[in-house]
Amino acid sequence: MSLSLLNKLGKYLSPIIVEEIEEGGEIYFDKNEISLLLSHLKSEFEFLVLLDICAEDLLGKKNAEERQSHRYEIVYHLLNLEEHTRLRVRLPTDGVEPILSVREVFLNGDWYEQEIWDMYGIKFSDQSDLRVLNHQSFIGFPLRKDFINESNGSTQEPYDFFDEQESVQVVERGLRSIVNIGPVHPITRGSVRSIFELDGEKIVRNKFEIGYTHKAIEKIFEEKTWTTGILLAEQLSDQSPFLSSLAYVNAVEKLYDLEIPDRAMALRMVFSELSRIVDHLNCIGELSLSSGNETILFKCLDLRERIYELFEKATGSRTKANINIIGGLSLDLPIGWIADCIIHIDYIEDNLLMLDKLLTRSKVWMARTNVCKITSHMALEYGLSGPSLRASGINYDLRKASPYYFYNDVDFEIPLGVNGHCYDRYLVRIEEIRQSLKIIVQVLDNLPFGDCVATHPLTELFHAKSPQQFSTAEDFVKNKITPPSKRIYSSIEAANGELGFYLISDGSSKPWRVKVRAPSFTHIQVLAQVLPGLILDDALVGFSSLNITPGELDR
Amino acid sequence: MRNDFILDEYCLTTKASNFMEWVKRWAQSRSLWPILVGSGSSANEFYSLFGSRYDIERLGIDGIKYSPAQADLLVIAGPVTKKIFPILKNVYDQMTEPKWVIALGSEAIGGGLFQNHTLMDNWNEFIPVDVNIPGSPPSPESIIQGILFIRERIEKNAKPKSDIKEVRY
Numbered sequence: 001m002s003l004s005l006l007n008k009l010g011k012y013l014s015p016i017i018v019e020e021i022e023e024g025g026e027i028y029f030d031k032n033e034i035s036l037l038l039s040h041l042k043s044e045f046e047f048l049v050l051l052d053i054c055a056e057d058l059l060g061k062k063n064a065e066e067r068q069s070h071r072y073e074i075v076y077h078l079l080n081l082e083e084h085t086r087l088r089v090r091l092p093t094d095g096v097e098p099i100l101s102v103r104e105v106f107l108n109g110d111w112y113e114q115e116i117w118d119m120y121g122i123k124f125s126d127q128s129d130l131r132v133l134n135h136q137s138f139i140g141f142p143l144r145k146d147f148i149n150e151s152n153g154s155t156q157e158p159y160d161f162f163d164e165q166e167s168v169q170v171v172e173r174g175l176r177s178i179v180n181i182g183p184v185h186p187i188t189r190g191s192v193r194s195i196f197e198l199d200g201e202k203i204v205r206n207k208f209e210i211g212y213t214h215k216a217i218e219k220i221f222e223e224k225t226w227t228t229g230i231l232l233a234e235q236l237s238d239q240s241p242f243l244s245s246l247a248y249v250n251a252v253e254k255l256y257d258l259e260i261p262d263r264a265m266a267l268r269m270v271f272s273e274l275s276r277i278v279d280h281l282n283c284i285g286e287l288s289l290s291s292g293n294e295t296i297l298f299k300c301l302d303l304r305e306r307i308y309e310l311f312e313k314a315t316g317s318r319t320k321a322n323i324n325i326i327g328g329l330s331l332d333l334p335i336g337w338i339a340d341c342i343i344h345i346d347y348i349e350d351n352l353l354m355l356d357k358l359l360t361r362s363k364v365w366m367a368r369t370n371v372c373k374i375t376s377h378m379a380l381e382y383g384l385s386g387p388s389l390r391a392s393g394i395n396y397d398l399r400k401a402s403p404y405y406f407y408n409d410v411d412f413e414i415p416l417g418v419n420g421h422c423y424d425r426y427l428v429r430i431e432e433i434r435q436s437l438k439i440i441v442q443v444l445d446n447l448p449f450g451d452c453v454a455t456h457p458l459t460e461l462f463h464a465k466s467p468q469q470f471s472t473a474e475d476f477v478k479n480k481i482t483p484p485s486k487r488i489y490s491s492i493e494a495a496n497g498e499l500g501f502y503l504i505s506d507g508s509s510k511p512w513r514v515k516v517r518a519p520s521f522t523h524i525q526v527l528a529q530v531l532p533g534l535i536l537d538d539a540l541v542g543f544s545s546l547n548i549t550p551g552e553l554d555r
Numbered sequence: 556m557r558n559d560f561i562l563d564e565y566c567l568t569t570k571a572s573n574f575m576e577w578v579k580r581w582a583q584s585r586s587l588w589p590i591l592v593g594s595g596s597s598a599n600e601f602y603s604l605f606g607s608r609y610d611i612e613r614l615g616i617d618g619i620k621y622s623p624a625q626a627d628l629l630v631i632a633g634p635v636t637k638k639i640f641p642i643l644k645n646v647y648d649q650m651t652e653p654k655w656v657i658a659l660g661s662e663a664i665g666g667g668l669f670q671n672h673t674l675m676d677n678w679n680e681f682i683p684v685d686v687n688i689p690g691s692p693p694s695p696e697s698i699i700q701g702i703l704f705i706r707e708r709i710e711k712n713a714k715p716k717s718d719i720k721e722v723r724y
Binding site: 134138184186191213215217220238241298304319320 | 593603605606607608642668669673674694
């Protein structure tokens with residue numbers, strides 16, 4: 001399927017070579033008309049979704065290829081939903097002349113380009129000077145390889161959010177008011193500041209500022225070894241740390257070309273579905289909190305507690321299990337865990353029925369959450385993924401589209417929404433919880449026997465030591481277990497959407513570049529488009545229905 | 556039961572002003588109103604306290620207040636970045652006296668894994684911390700213990716760190 005598409009593409013772009021890689025195709029494009037190329041790819045070859053734009057600094061890279069006379073490289077990740085094909089467009093640049101912006105072709109390109117300016121100082125055409133993740137008085141570009149921290153001690157200074165003079169005059173005449181929500185707010189979870197310009201109670205326009213919890217995880221990845229990165233990946237999500245570490249570990253295993261045993265795969269599926277349930281429950285709880293329905297939040301906290309108990313029994317930690325290692329799982333299930341799990345699953349299933357009674361068929365809840373419509377067209381334009389995409393009626397789930405582990409063999413369904421309202425997003429989530437429970441029961445019924453860790457020099461080294469994740473760079477070199485030098489993009493279906501890792505290895509014990517493709521970073525952009533016209537109360541309902549996670553939003 | 560004895564003692568032997576002082580402390584210690592700044596798994600565990608299992612309401616903490624003027628317990632979770640620090644300081648300044656501060660999780664205390672250019676590593680010179688709760692994330696039991704420490708200190712008439720003048724502002 002995908003091969004014919006790539007062949008067609010190769011004929012169309014004739015002088016440019018389309019290389020075949022594991023995930024699809026790769027184009028090395030060294031001309032300036034990038035926006036033209038991407039709009040062709042979008043209209044003619046149906047690469048409708050822009051997954052990510054990221055940059056790479058090649059300064060001082062050891063295994064530099066021959067055609068690298070430039071310093072930076074911009075990489076565009078595209079996705080064809082119909083054929084499940086991914087395309088990577090690599091664009092070399094020396095960082096001096098501004099690159100043609102693609103924000104008119106793909107609307108979510110805007111923040112990605114802004115982030116590249118923030119991190120690398122590479123300008124795109126018609127771009128403002130505002131930083132996205134770092135604070136506004138920050139000096140320097142942190143992801144450059146020669147970055148030296150010069151802004152020590154300086155903090156963010158106040159600045160005008162709506163920079164136009166006009167809005168101030170409008171406010172002075174008493175026609176409109178400006179309301180600031182966040183970042184210290186239960187719904188924005190301490191990371192998003194949102195400013196609304198209101199006409200009465202109606203939102204005229206709004207802006208989001210993010211980055212309040214930006215911890216430069218991608219920079220720290222470059223300083224740590226491949227194995228220590230697992231700990232960092234866990235910090236990406238506060239509700240489902242297992243899923244985010246799984247995405248990283250999965251990518252590194254692809255890089256090493258390492259096959260993990262069946263039992264590890266099955267257990268990873270169990271734990272990742274449990275994490276997904278936690279995340280969805282939390283989202284439903286928060287949705288009910290923001291729509292003034294606080295009782296449900298406590299019910300969700302109670303159900304969440306059950307799963308934390310299971311995690312504690314299996315791993316010793318409630319949330320951050322830290323059991324993923326490269327090559328499998330560091331622990332096997334304790335005796336009696338499966339019976340406990342079945343009991344808790346029954347409990348959760350019973351209580352979902354109660355949630356159904358209280359919410360799904362409640363007219364008040366339907367009317368309250370019947371806001372914030374994201375059409376399927378808009379969802380694709382902004383590159384949504386996960387439950388938010390499926391709530392708009394587009395059937396795309398990585399567990400079905402490109403199945404990893406045993407998702408091919410288990411029987412489950414993908415719930416879809418119709419209208420793309422908050423109510424649809426709620427419905428999709430609550431149905432996904434049911435499907436996840438179904439998956440867990442099926443996997444536990446047919447749990448394969450055997451070891452949890454693959455036999456590989458890498459795992460043998462870390463399995464022998466007791467705190468298996470901590471390893472020095474010398475260990476890698478001494479035991480000759482450094483990965484091959486290549487680029488890899490790997491993604492899994494996390495609770496929020498497609499969580500991907502773009503790993504660049506230069507053949508050493510540390511990653512050269514790690515880019516996290518975080519779903520929340522895309523989701524918040526569509527919100528700014530949807531909110532104008534709604535009333536202020538609905539804004540918070542819309543915000544919580546997208547389940548924006550600060551860890552992966554700010555990274 | 557012990558408190559009832561103390562009540563008898565005060566009623567019989569001390570002046571009314573002393574008794575009122577004691578009542579004030581008793582009331583303060585049993586109605587701490589927290590405000591949560593920050594995010595991440597530590598904040599997540601703090602929310603777990605309000606569920607039915609840990610039921611923090613029995614200690615007098617009735618929900619999180621998102622108005623700093625009403626709160627007297629500042630809970631800081633997750634790393635304090637340079638970007639959020641001015642807001643954190645603003646929240647702290649608006650809080651009512653006596654104010655207590657908890658640093659929740661090792662990221663909040665000293666940055667944890669995230670030792671880099673984004674971290675405000677000396678924030679506790681500006682916002683004095685009363686109780687540090689280590690762990691990433693700390694378990695709900697240890698958060699409850701931290702809150703009980705503060706409660707004990709209020710009962711014993713200890714001053715919060717914010718009253719000590721050596722702190723640089």
